[in-house]
Amino acid sequence: MLKVSYGGSEVRTITDVLIAQELRAACLPEVDGLVEHIFPPDTLSFNVEQAYQHIKSATRLYRDGEWYHVDLSEPVASDEDAEAVGDVFGSQPGGEEKIANQFNAVAQAIGESSGISPAWYWSAEWAEKPLPPLESCTxxxxxxxxPKNQPPGEAHWKDPPSVGELKDNSRPQNVKDADRGLREDARLIFGHQANRRYVVGLTLCGAQLRVSLFDRRFIYVLGSLVFGDNTALGYDPTINLTSDPQTIQVQDETYEILDVVHIASVIRGRGTVFYRVTRDGQNFIIKDYWADTARQSNEAELLKEAIDISGLAGWYADEDLRLGDTDDTTASHGRTLLDDLDDYPNAEDYQNLEIRIHRRIVLKDCGTPIQNFSTRRELVGVFIDTIKTHRALHDLKKILHRDISLRNIMIFENGSLPGKRPGLLIDIDYSVKTDREFDTDLTNHRTGTLPFMAIDVLNADESVEHKAYHDLESFFYVLFWICITMEGPGRPRGSEFDVEKSELRHWFIYGDFKLVGLAKDQSLRKPSAFAAMLAEIHPYFDALRECIQDLRNLFLSRTVDTTPTSVSEIYDSVLTILGRARDALPEEDPVSLQNIADPWPQIAADKRKAMGEEKKKKAQISGRTRAPEPGSPTSAVKRRRELQGAGADKNGSRSKKSKH
Incomplete structure (x- = not known):
């Protein structure tokens, strides 16, 4: 059984770029009424005024208009006296524990005033050591x-409903660092808690608690977090991960969860989670995600239309989720909050952001990741099968996939023996009908998964109409990626290989579409650069080197240099190259993969959805630097500057996304 593929395993240099891309032009600072919007007063189990009066009269936490630390004689340091008093928390050893104790003391006092006991508590256990389980995440x-009954030393990223980041004062750099830390925390929570709809977190900088000050709202915030119900904290009430068995509901039908196959660790975007489930003795896959309502096509509708296409994950049921009488959308989370805030400076920008609806689809056909191929012949056969499925969708149903990636090409578990299993194409949420008019005004016009996007799509100045040959180019990149990052069936390269230092880094490391496009173009076009990539292919895949070269030559000559006159010719050529490669491979005994751990490559940048970019200012590069050693950090900087210089005269396009 495969372990869940957590999405939060990227190293810091990657996550900073990904988070910046996700939240660009989508953060709304200083929104009045945010706390009351998340935790409506009539849903609280305590009276805020009553709790405030109790804390003033029966505790020493609040005296003479100032909050005092529970275990210190000094008041909580303000920005003005932070230097004189010293770090009350932050850099001072044990400072985080003092603040955790303070939070808990306030929560306890709120409980005393209302006669209820807190079900949660704050812990600083992990302030000095990484919270498990990610080895690559620090x-x-x-x-x-x-939870009240959980020892702090046994905590895991799947446990906390909320987190707090602390700084000793509210100077701009401290606030920026605290915000960045909280964003990383939120991303990891999303990547480990499959039933999260949103995350509520705190930053405490000096005497300021974002989103409020140390006044009665401090009581409101802490009380709401500790005593609020799970739905208000961002959990999905239709998913029960604490029951035995765990369950999930679709159309009032309850399915038993067998595995959480994949969680997309993103703060914004689709936030896709795949569950392997069972009901009445039949197994299914449930896809839970947030769909952009601006898109012309609904994935469930397309799946129903293509239900007779072989090799495509088949539709069984679907639902747009509702909480009570309200559709579960990003509009219900935040857009209504701004209805009465006409003077809010960013209200117009927010209204222009896309709306995402919480959607769930039940699929009849189950697959295993393509990295779990049993033989090389099976691997190439899966590419042939899924390309044929892609062609049938395009030619017969006028449906174009537009997101060919490592995760969307799978091996169909249809009962065939290992080595003989067919391919399965999944995830047509970004698909469009080719017989509809191309819409240049869609908020996220540039679709795909960053390392596998076609060069033409990456380099486009404005909206680009995605074509079938762009998807075929993406198939090639996925095969190339596997040949470099894997060393055999179900086996990623060992510790001696670091994809962030490999030639593949140029396919995803830059936080800009055009820089990636320029880098990818050079890696294929320049003979020396392409030779360097070929040199990184693992010896297990040596027999596929000629196939890789033939595909590279095909796409450079037919799709990058010139627009093809016949898509059918490209399909035929790709299938011919792959068929020739498969026929030349020797027969081999299939490898059993029943006990293989999570097979995904070390870095999850492949799953990063690239769906729009901010317009960039033209890069002004000047000065000279001494040539660095290959592979050194300075070399990476130099490479980035070269690419920025090459693309300095071209601007990307801006998309608008929402934060919820």
């Missing part, structure tokens, strides 16, 4: 909110 949240 994130150390300053304080986390944990």
């Amino acid at each position: 994130r150390k949240p300053d304080t986390v909110l944990l």
Whole structure:
């Protein structure tokens, strides 16, 4: 059984870029009424005024208009006296624990005033060591909110409903660092908690608690987090991960969860989660995600239309989720909050952001990741099968996939023996009908998964109409990626290989579409650069080198240099090259993969959805630097500057996305 593929395993240099891309032009600062919007007063189990009066009269936490630390004689430091008093938390050893104790003391006092006991508590256990389980992630949240009965040392990123990041004062750099830390925390929570709809977090900088000050709203915020119900904290009430068995509901039908196959660790975007489930003795896959309502096509509708296409994951049921009488959308989370805030400076920008609806689809056909191929012949055969499925969708149903990636090409578990299993194409959420008029005004016109996007799509100045040959080019990149990042069936390259230092890094490392497009173009076009990539192919895949070269030559000559006159010719050529490669491969005994751990490559940048970019200012590069050693950090900087210089006269396009 495969372990869940958590999406939060990227190293810091990658996540900073990904988070910046996700939240660009989508953060709304200083929104009045945000706390009350998340935690409506009539849903609270305590009276805020009553709790405030109790804290003033029966505790020493609040005296003479100032909040005092529970275990210190000094008041909580303000920005003005932070230097004189010293770091109350942050860099001072144990400072985070003092703040956690302070939060808990306030929560306890709220409980005393209302006669209820807190079900959660704050812990600073992980302020100095990474919160498990990610070996490659060194994130150390300053304080986390944990269930009352859980020892702090046993915590895991799947546990906290909320986190807090602390700084000793509210100077701009401290606020920026705290915000960045909280964004990373939120991304990891999304990547480990499959039933999260949104995340509520705190930043405490000096005497300021974002989104509020240390006044009665401090009581409101802490009380709401500790005593609020799970739905208000961002959990999905239709998913129960604490029951035995765990369950998920679609159309009032309850399915038993067997596995959480994949969680997309993103703060914004689709946030896709795949569940392997069972009901009445039949197994299914449930896809839970947030769909952009601006898109012309609905994935469930397209799946129903293409239900007779072989090799495509088949539709069984679907639902747009509702909470009570309200559609579960990003509009219901935040857009209504701004209805009465006509003077809010960013209200117009927010109204222009896309709306996402919470959608769930039940699929009849189950697959395993393509990295779990049993033989090389099976691997190439899966590409042939899924390209044929892609062609049938395009030619017979006028449906274009537009997101060919490592995760969307799978091996169909249809009962065939290992080595003989066919391919399965999944995830047509970004698909469009080719017989409809091309819409240049869609908010996220540039679709795909960054490392596998076609060069033409990456380099486009404005909206680009995605074509079938762009998807075929993406198939080639996925095969190339596997040949470099894998060393055999179900086996990623060992610790001696680092994709962030490999030639593949140029396909995803830059936070800009055009820089990636320029880098990818050079890596294929320049003989020396392409030779360097071929040199990184693992010896297990040596027999596929000629196939890789033939595909590279095909796409450079037919899709990058000139627009093809016949898509059918491209399909035929690609299938011919792959068929010739498969026939030349020797027969081999299939490898059993029953006990293989998570097979995804070390870095999850392949799953990063690239769906729009901010317009860039023209890069002004000047000065000279000494040639660095290959592979050194300075070399990477130099490479980036070269690419920026090459693309400095071209601007990307801007998309608008929402934060919820």
